Amino acid sequence: MFFILLRHGWLSFVRAHYFERSLGIKLLLGFVVFISLWYIYMLGLALPNLLENLFPEEYPHEAFFSLLLFVYGSELLARLFFQKVPRQQAKNYLHLPVKKRSLAGYTLIRSWFSVYNFFLLVFLVPFFLQTLYGPVSPAAFWNALLGCFLISGLNHSLSMFIKTSTGWKPPALIAAGLLIAALILTGYFLLEQLMNFSGQLGLALMQGNGWLFSGLIMAILLFQYVNVKSLVKNFYTLSDQSTKSSELPLYGNFIERLLGKVPVYGVFWELEWKLINRNKRARNNFYQWPVFLPLLVYMFIYIPHQAYSSMTPMLMLFMGSYGINHLQYAFSWESRFFDYLASKNIPLDIFIQAKYYFYAMLALLQFFILVPFILWLNPTVLLLFTGLVLFAIGPAFCLLLYTGVGNSTRIDPNGRSFFNMEGTSGRLFISVFSIFFTLVPVYIVAWILPFGLMTGFSITAGITGLLFIVFNKRWVRATVTRFEQTKYRNLNKYREK
């Protein structure tokens, strides 16, 4: 039975809806996955140099080992946040005469195929090849690699244990984890001792310390045993989503009520805010951007003014991040309830304009948060960033909304967020890439203007953006016209599950 379940798991993977796409899209998605892995691999290649610069008195592998605990601490935190117990696949067998022990075993074995157990290896292999295989010995390379894989396995088992046995409480655990991490990294809590211990642990792994390896394997096996027991005991509770208790405010929270009170657009802003915050995929899609903001601050400090000219497409993406990331799937986010919207007397101009103003305000808010950092760290780039934020709000948002009208793929906004290809289509790639091409005429005009390339670019981008913002009613009308032309096709597609 166990092997039949594994075979079913494999079939559910290869027959998943995201593989039911055209060859072109599959190739494109494969390319994106390859590029992502390539970046991680390149990071592994570059790390020895970086560590040599940061810790010149140590060998790169020693420096890395002293950070090993922090690397795997972060990995555990990410697992607690994002890794799921794949119990849903077992749910369909609960009413059949299948032993719960088999189901629990299958669930746990399947959980080992998680991407979290392998992605660090893509980074560690090139790093250890450079720092251990040649410089130390091939045995040290294999020992360190196996040791790191076992620590990852221990994290995996621990994460499964927390989620299956302890009544997983994400906010409390994450808050505690972040607090401890902050105390350690600011040096208030055992930073030096932990780094020493971490370094020795790494060296012991590299030397193939039998006790350490046995200890890791025993700990993994122990957790697996406890997890099987716990899963058998809690299967029905864990599989039943409806037993999740929720204490929601009946009429929304303060922000939702506040947005709802705004005349004309408020009703749609409230809807948008609820859509983002109450659905897993929409929420993760939206909130991943604040993580990148410190990168911008880092850029203001370390990157010279001249270097920005080659980074304008990426910087524009950052400046309009909330809107660009969300609007690229417009209007598929509403696909599950579009029949409802289409059967109501909703003025489309107001609906689309409300969406536009909502993301424009967010982009401006993000910009105003960054302004003090820009003025403090690198005031010379203020004009460029002003031009870019206006350009993002203007032509970029306009293009996404206009092309989004043709986006007829259905999205479950509450579906899982990682490796979820719902809503991804060739049309989407074209609309996102075409945003970058809109910068080409801006560069041409800037080159003609007598202010120098960067100043000319900033002014041209800013003025273009302003024109799109001021005359937004015109392009919104054009979007509405197109919307009405494609309404029936989109509605038909949105109904396809």
Place this chain on the structure above:
Amino acid sequence: MIRVENLKKQYGQQTALDIDRLTIEKGQLVGIVGNNGAGKTTLFRLLLDLIEPTQGSVFIHEKSVAGNYHWKNLTGSYLDEGFLIDFMTPEEFFYFTARLYGLPKKAVDEKLQVFSRFMSGEILEQKKYIRQFSTGNKQKVGIIAAMLVQPELLILDEPFNFLDPTSQILIKRMLKQENEARHTTMLISSHNLNHITEICTRIILLEKGKIIRDITPESGDMKEIEQYFSINAE
């Protein structure tokens, strides 16, 4: 109130609906019956301008539904879960819907009291999103939201599905009361002939997209419809 002319919907070579002419007067409570694939939901979607007719038109108050919006303020509808915003609580969904129809919050609170027995304490103040409700309770939320706005035209697709017997009796009673008190025009589809004959003043039988009977229960033709379904079952 509703006029359908030469209405046809085809999917490739397959005809889902083909109605030469159909008129529904204000205040009629019309039951649409037919086996699976007869075209009931297709008819409702065409009435609501959610799918494009291959040919023909639907008129509400003598204006085509395609390209016009006036009829949307007069119409309440619930066909399936695509008519629910499932990340809202029922309270939020009711207020949101009412706001689109220009109804104030106070009016919603008053109207919700009418549905208190139908909700049987399982809809309001549950502190749950609609997606966390059972299928039957989702159905109730959808029906209430459609009726809450006191529409001139109410369209419900299989409203008795997933409901417990008590709720089925209650919804029938409420539909009849609403129809008598406000002369609301209603179109209701069901597989259950008993429900339809009990409340409807007119019954339309669809087969493979065509209207094959259009009768009133009083005319005594009900036996004919029952016979139709039993012959099909043999």
